[in-house]
Amino acid sequence: MIKDAKKYNHHVIKIHNLNKWFGENKVLSDINLILSEDENLVILGRSGVGKSVLIKCIVGLEKVEEGEIEVLGNNITRMDEFELNKLRKHIGFLFQGGALYDSMTVEENLTFPLKRNAPDLSKSEKDDLVDDVLESVGLIDAKHKMPSELSGGMKKRAGLARTLVLKPKIILYDEPTTGLDPFTAQGINELVVKVKNRYNTTSILVTHDMKCARITSDRMIIMNEGKIIARGKYEELKKIDDEVIQGFFK
């Protein structure tokens, strides 16, 4: 079902004239966006402007009323839940909260999705993969710990590790550094860049943290009241003489 990269012209995500309402409340307005392979896009915007809703639309967790969204060459607005679930195997989604299984160790949190999604791997292949991913997020020594024994930053890294074992083509990060101290946040920023370089993932990262935006973004969009009001590289946006945009760079 997932098409060859050449067939979707290396456009991993393509959003065309997307509009979304909750009742009378229009939360996304005329969104057009193309993301290429290996690109890391940062979405900036004040609270409530529609950032999380937009990324939920991309994984089909929110229904789209108007417009089209293509993910890896598949038009998700026409997919049923069965097809969506197949496509979601290629998408890692890091929610605002992290969401580990509390009753499982870090290691079990990683082997659990593998059992379901990669039944063809042998036990030793699974173990090697889990160790490799834990190594790359710096949690190999915490392998046998329970989530309650981890700090906030370690939980975020464990959440990312759980996403990475499935080798997703796309990762969507919703505020990966919110609530972390600057040192831990910097560790996450570096990890996001490392993951992109090592696993060739395409990602979208929602953040309020300008340092995170500067370090992790290839390109950025700024949203306001459901619309994309600016797009470009960090340094380009920094120069735009607009009150809302400058508000982020202060």
Ligand SMILES: Nc1ncnc2c1ncn2[C@@H]1O[C@H](COP(=O)(O)OP(=O)(O)OP(=O)(O)O)[C@@H](O)[C@H]1O
């Ligand atoms: N399930 C829902 N039902 C009704 N309204 C919703 C729902 N989810 C979000 N909204 C509304 O959609 C708008 C955008 O919400 P969204 O969660 O995308 O904001 P956000 O930009 O991610 O904000 P934050 O930075 O605070 O996370 C808000 O007005 C919110 O109240």
Ligand SMILES: [Mg+2]
């Ligand atoms: Mg949000």
